[in-house]
Each structure stands twice: as structure tokens, then as C-alpha cells.
Amino acid sequence: MAVKGTVVIDKERCKGCGVCVVACPKSVLALAKNVNGKGYNYSEAIIDECIGCASCAMVCPDGVITVYKEKK
Amino acid sequence: MFNQDIVKPENLVYKKTDVLTDKIMHYCPGCGHGTTHRIIAEVIEEMGIQDKAICIAPVGCSVLAYNYFEVDSLGAAHGRAPALATAIQRLNPDHHTFTYQGDGDLAAIGTAETIHACNRGENIVIIFINNGIYGMTGGQMAPTTLIGMQTATSPYGRTVELNGYPLQITELLAQLPGTYFVTRQSVHTSAAVRKAKKAVRQAFENQKNKKGTSFVEVVSNCNSGWKMTAPKANEWMVENMFVKYPIGDIKVDGEIVQK
Numbered sequence A: 001m002a003v004k005g006t007v008v009i010d011k012e013r014c015k016g017c018g019v020c021v022v023a024c025p026k027s028v029l030a031l032a033k034n035v036n037g038k039g040y041n042y043s044e045a046i047i048d049e050c051i052g053c054a055s056c057a058m059v060c061p062d063g064v065i066t067v068y069k070e071k072k
Numbered sequence B: 001m002f003n004q005d006i007v008k009p010e011n012l013v014y015k016k017t018d019v020l021t022d023k024i025m026h027y028c029p030g031c032g033h034g035t036t037h038r039i040i041a042e043v044i045e046e047m048g049i050q051d052k053a054i055c056i057a058p059v060g061c062s063v064l065a066y067n068y069f070e071v072d073s074l075g076a077a078h079g080r081a082p083a084l085a086t087a088i089q090r091l092n093p094d095h096h097t098f099t100y101q102g103d104g105d106l107a108a109i110g111t112a113e114t115i116h117a118c119n120r121g122e123n124i125v126i127i128f129i130n131n132g133i134y135g136m137t138g139g140q141m142a143p144t145t146l147i148g149m150q151t152a153t154s155p156y157g158r159t160v161e162l163n164g165y166p167l168q169i170t171e172l173l174a175q176l177p178g179t180y181f182v183t184r185q186s187v188h189t190s191a192a193v194r195k196a197k198k199a200v201r202q203a204f205e206n207q208k209n210k211k212g213t214s215f216v217e218v219v220s221n222c223n224s225g226w227k228m229t230a231p232k233a234n235e236w237m238v239e240n241m242f243v244k245y246p247i248g249d250i251k252v253d254g255e256i257v258q259k
């Protein structure tokens, strides 16, 4: 059964550190070309492969990422 | 955003705990201080001890920790957090007093307070962030700085001749009869975060059972002090810091773990 997940990233709180990008086993995340109000290249999902594992949220120092998961 | 349709309360897997305030932390991007704050707050939430937890903030980058933990907090003079925690916990024995200290705070200026609180077996939890450097003041050498490591005060790299050996204070503290649980963790991967959180939980459970001092070291990064990006700093930490400061339990249930 395929697992469908998604992340909600509070981009104004994101500091663009990139540790979530490295942590994602599915290479879902990347730092945006655009910047947020503080000038950071915030993290965003670039492909529809999220499995809702929360690895990204676990390593985010700023508690920016909320994770949802649904079984298809 | 992908899969917006599944953003519903029943599908929620992870969100920031309310035991952390909504203030944006002042820490540098990717700094392990934030991650460590989060797991402590999550443990406090899961154990239902928010109204009994008392944070003793140090001097160092985490001097403002009380802005982020939604619990009663006090700021100690540099290095004196274990002494302050001693008083607070003795006066409130059913509470959960914990200190949160960097390596400059805990292992340099506060060495005496740290050792004596641990030797007395005070029923406190000590969280020790070891990033091998004085982060707040601009990256000076700490007792934990590695041999060869360049800092503002060891620009050619630390040497034994000039600066002595890196201090493994955690192994030292494990020798004292007052420490009940001594462990070394990290928060650079999701697996490491889960283990570190279990260790913090164990520490607070020990305190609930009045077992004496529980000491959790978190080997962490200082991207600014080390002058690296956060992912690079984490790699450097694994390759260098973990050699001198190996991850794992050092003392469990009052017994040294035989390796």
C-alpha cells in the first residue's frame, strides 16, 4: 500500500540551514531560489514523493515543519 | 504544495510541541541548540510535567533558553547552573529541575559546580551541549576543543604543548558515585534525534524516581564558530568530534557500561 505524505513548511520561520534537505530519504526537499522576509532561502517540497516519515521535522532546529501522512 | 488534501488533523504525524514558545529562536541556522531544545520540550510534554519543570539557563548561546521553553526558568551566573539547580530542586523535591549548559559554561568556568553537584548526586538533570568551542563570544577555544582545531584563540590549531588535552568531562563525571545515568548523544540525523530524546526521557524518569544526577551530553555543531554550513558542520562533527567524544551510554543505572 503506497503511503502518501506531505509537509507544511512555515517558510517565514525557516532559516534555510538545509539540514532537512539532507535528512529526507526521498529527496523531496530543496532550498528555494526565492528568500523569505529574513532573507533566507527557505526549504520547500519540489517533488510529490513524500512518505510522511518526519525525518525532516526531527532534525529541523526551528520546529518549522509539520508532517501529515495518509494511507492510500 | 503537494497533497494539500491530506492536511487534516487525523493525518497529523508531527508538529512543534506547545512546550516551546512561538518565539523565533536566535540560534544560527542549523544549530543543534534548537533541536536539543525541541526534544527536551517534547519529553516534558509527553511526561506531562510542564508545570513541574524548571529550566536553569546558562551563560552562552543558550542564555536566552527561557524565552523558548514554556516552563518556569531561571538564569544562572556563568557556570553556576548546577549550584542553582541544587537549591531549586532541594526546595522543590517533586519538581523537575534541569540545567542546560554549553562546554564553556559546564566544563571551564563551571567545572567545580558541575563536579560537586554530580558528586553529591543531586537529583537534577544536566543537559550538556558540547560543540567544542565558545559559540556566543565569537568562537574561542574551549576545554573540549579538539587537538589541531582552529579557533579564534588557537588560530594555528590547538596543541597539547600549549593548551593541554581536550577534556572528556563526561567520562570523568561517570566515575563519581553520585551520577546515576551518564550518556553521550547527538541530534544530527533523525535516528540520532530519536535516541537522544529517549536518553532525555530516561534522565527525567530517573529524576522522578529520585535516583541522583542524570547527565546527558549532546555533541553538537557550531556552524558559525566552525565556519561551515550546517550540513558540512554535521559531517565534520561525525568525522572529528565523534572520535574523541564517542556516542553512547557511559553509565546506566549507576553502573559504568563495559565496552
Ligand SMILES: Cc1ncc(C[n+]2csc(CCOP(=O)(O)OP(=O)(O)O)c2C)c(N)n1
Residues within 6 Å of the ligand: B059, B060, B061, B062, B078, B101, B102, B103, B104, B105, B106, B109, B129, B131, B133, B134, B135, B136, B137, B142, B222
Ligand atoms: C563571569 C563571566 N565570564 C565570562 C563571560 C563571557 N562568556 C560568555 S558566554 C561564554 C562561553 C560560552 O561558551 P559555551 O558554554 O561553550 O556555550 P556556547 O555559546 O558554545 O553554546 C563566555 C566565556 C561571562 N559572560 N561571564
Ligand code: SF4
Residues within 6 Å of the ligand: A005, A006, A007, A023, A024, A025, A026, A027, A028, A029, A049, A050, A051, A052, A053, A054, A055, A056, A057, A067
Ligand atoms: S516527511 Fe520524510 S519524505 Fe516527507 S519531506 Fe520529510 S523527510 Fe522527506
Ligand code: SF4
Residues within 6 Å of the ligand: A009, A013, A014, A015, A016, A017, A018, A019, A020, A021, A042, A043, A059, A060, A061, A062, A063, A064, A065, B030
Ligand atoms: S531544517 Fe528547518 S530551518 Fe533548516 S532549512 Fe529545513 S525547514 Fe528550514
Ligand code: SF4
Residues within 6 Å of the ligand: B026, B027, B028, B031, B032, B033, B061, B131, B135, B136, B221, B222, B223, B224, B225
Ligand atoms: S554561535 Fe554556534 S552554538 Fe551559538 S547559535 Fe551559532 S551555531 Fe549555535
